[in-house]
Amino acid sequence: NAGVTQTPKFRVLKTGQSMTLLCAQDMNHEYMYWYRQDPGMGLRLIHYSVGEGTTAKGEVPDGYNVSRLKKQNFLLGLESAAPSQTSVYFCASRQGAVTEAFFGQGTRLTVV
């Protein structure tokens, strides 16, 4: 019963490096989300997807790209990491008819 799994759990990047965060869900959910959590700012939506092959921008999309080639996977890419992208990243998913979102355990990313 894995639910939503994020890979990796921790990562340190140098400024300018690139990386991809992987989110995988085994619940056959239609909707998937990427959020970032920063102290005093709650969770802010980066990008989301309402189905395989579709993505849309959230409120803080700059510097990130996403892809949803398979229904169960939602990838978040950082092409050129910046210190401002130091954060905890959460993936979430939900079934369209159900309102509860299920979250992964988060990825702590530090950009130095």
Next chain:
Amino acid sequence: AQTVTQSQPEMSVQEAETVTLSCTYDTSESDYYLFWYKQPPSRQMILVIRQEAYKQQNATENRFSVNFQKAAKSFSLKISDSQLGDAAMYFCASLISGTYKYIFGTGTRLKVLA
């Protein structure tokens, strides 16, 4: 614009006592859902309770209950008989029915004192 506001960055409660966390929201929609999520030190986000806006009855889950005041756009969480395991960050969130985006508040960190 849809907003969720949690005005208490931090709260403390004695073990076995009751505490109320505040949340206000703003939306022009009539059909929406409200949530409280708990984030313990493990970082895992856990749904505590959910309220449908069309339901007048306040939601309850064991020691957790809400006071939903639709006209005032208020959605507070009451934790009764507080336990050490309740210590966590609590997030209030909203979702407009038929849409995709959850809007989260900035969170309230709850400390439980033994």
